[in-house]
Amino acid sequence: TDEDVWWRNCVFYQVYVPSFADSTGDGIGDLRGIRARLGYLELLGVDALWLTPFYPSPMADNGYDVADPRAVDDRFGTLDDFDALVAEAHRYGLKVTIDLVPNHTSSAHHWFQEALQAPPHSAERERYLFRDGRGPNGTEPPNNWTSVFGGPAWTRVADGQWYLHLFDTEQPDLNWANPEVQDDLQQTMRFWLDRGVDGFRIDVAHAMAKPPDLPDMEPAAGDSGALVVPGVYDPRFDNDSVHDIHRMARKVLDSYPGRMAVGELWILDDERFAKYLRADELQLGFNFRLLTTDFDANRIREAIEHSLDAVRGPGAQPTWTLANHDVGRQVSRYGDGWRGLARARAMALVMLALPGVAFLYNGEELGLPDVHLPDEALRDPVWERSGHVDRGRDGCRVPLPWEGEQAPFGFSTGTRSWLPVPEDWAGLTVETQLEDADSVLSLYRRALELRRERPEFSGEELEWYGAPPGCFAFRRKGGGLICALNTSAAPVPLPPGEILLSSGPIDSADTSGGGELPGETAAWLIPAAED
Ligand code: ISL
Structure with a gap:
């Protein structure tokens, strides 16, 4: 029944796979590294993991450009490593959820490579959104849509047609009106469900469906990233037919016992948000109101009340999140120095006191700040696409410090890390913080323990x-x-x-x-x- 599902009051822990723990010494986190650190997650006291993409990928967008959704990238390990991780996590009592990226593939996906070789209007092209351009020779993009990462959402190919990409040029959007595309997602879901995953986090879950005529957006829609703002016409996101896709995915999930999906939903309007949580769609949706709110009691209360309002359906649960791999870390966001840290600690208690589901982002339990990385270290496509104006999201993606006195502080068995770990993080390591009763880690551990064990943490209203x-x-x-x-x-x-x-x-x-x-x-x- 709705009452006894495992995710009902669950605390999820987002493992940003490249940055969690590296077992091979190449400076990139991997599946065996995660497995070796499961004891830490048990000690922390979370209930479930969300693993960010580990699929074969050219890493144009750190794995959100998926070249093969039913395999493991060599950097991260093998399918056997994945199976071993799931089995071991389950022994620890941890559920395992993984990322699905159904809006787009990598341009390295064999479908897209075939589409480039094939003529306009061919079956190969119909898996993506290819269109003729506007203007006398089709030299203008088909419409005015912009990419969330900056610049036009269209790129022209050799024969003059254009393809749509709401994100990087290397992330072509799929054509969700095509049954082959629909079928492929179901195959991917079954592939991982059969391997024992407990659920999925669905990337930009309000994005997949596009209106067939691809009408122009209101230019102001380009100012809010993937967030749909009420009153600003943005046909890129939240089209009604997206709900058919969620219904389809739900049928697959429901054919396995006890599995769930949480959708990434950048939607402010409570009514529109609530639609995704209808009984035959997503079980959970990320509500980002708390995350996007300043440290101000009135606004935080408003964010909480809206988030609760947006999930009034039977069985639907609110979700809370203060951080993820796409936004600045809360310690830096809320203010400088001790103030930012004090506020981040306070917000952790607010979030974990609320009814429903909480999502932690790895490193927030250590109070990690954003890192100001040197230009040459930046990897996020946002940095390039913004013409080196927006420094992008790498600052919140720096590998976790585990132990010892020297960077990368036990993150890797070697000495390298794909993003440099600041030399002055010795005081932030897991090892140091476990020994300090006043550390951020001790606060999170204690809070999670109380939340798990005390009867006072019940009641939805x-x-x-x-x-x-x-x-x-x-x-x-x-x-x-x-x-x-x-x-x-x-x-x-x-x-x-x-x-x-x-x-x-x-x-x-x-x-x-x-x-x-x-x-x-x-x-x-x-x-x-x-x-
Ligand atoms: O980070 C953002 C803008 O720079 C967000 O608007 C982000 O693009 C949006 O939240 C969608 O995020 C998800 O899909 C992206 C990927 O880059 C993000 O990491 C992922 O969380 C494209 O797959």
């Missing part, structure tokens, strides 16, 4: 308390956990109760006789018994 400006407090109706957040600089009174955990130092453990929440801090409380 929130009750909001009146609170001073810059603050909020909510209580989970049901279990009764209170979470209070102070985004102002000055201390505020706390509701009466027993403090379970706080993101920073607090004077009293029992606030029944009065207690204060310092600025930039969050706390979890159990309400004082009413008598």
